Amino acid sequence: MALFGNAHTINPATAQQDYDRLLGQGEQVHAAFLLIRDTILFTDRRLILVDKQGITGKKTEYHSVPYRSITHFAVETAGTFDLDAELKIWISGSPTLLQKTFTKGVDIYEVQAILTQFVAR
DSSP states (O other): OOOOSOEEEEOHHHHHHHTGGGSOTTOOEEEEEEETTEEEEEESSEEEEEEEETTTOOEEEEEEEEGGGEEEEEEEOOOSSOOOEEEEEEETTOOSOEEEEEOTTSOHHHHHHHHHHHHTO
């Protein structure tokens, strides 16, 4: 599941308000990123992938991944000709690789550090 486009950070407090209905009691958003229409939320409990579908984007899938389910992950930095950086996540029991693409607007090392903070607990 690859997403392409200009990614940028979202203020965690704004994401907390915008996605409050998805969050459990006391769950806090620590970081959020917008990729065209889709959003990635890093909470203190899980990774939430918000996938807007269709032409209008009215249909939305919310994919929740508990950090304990992530078996490993990798980041691929942007190169000279390939300007996109990638985050790849492997989930226990799933044959499908989660892959998210970020452009220059996001520091992929920051994304890796955030994910490391929660997965390595």
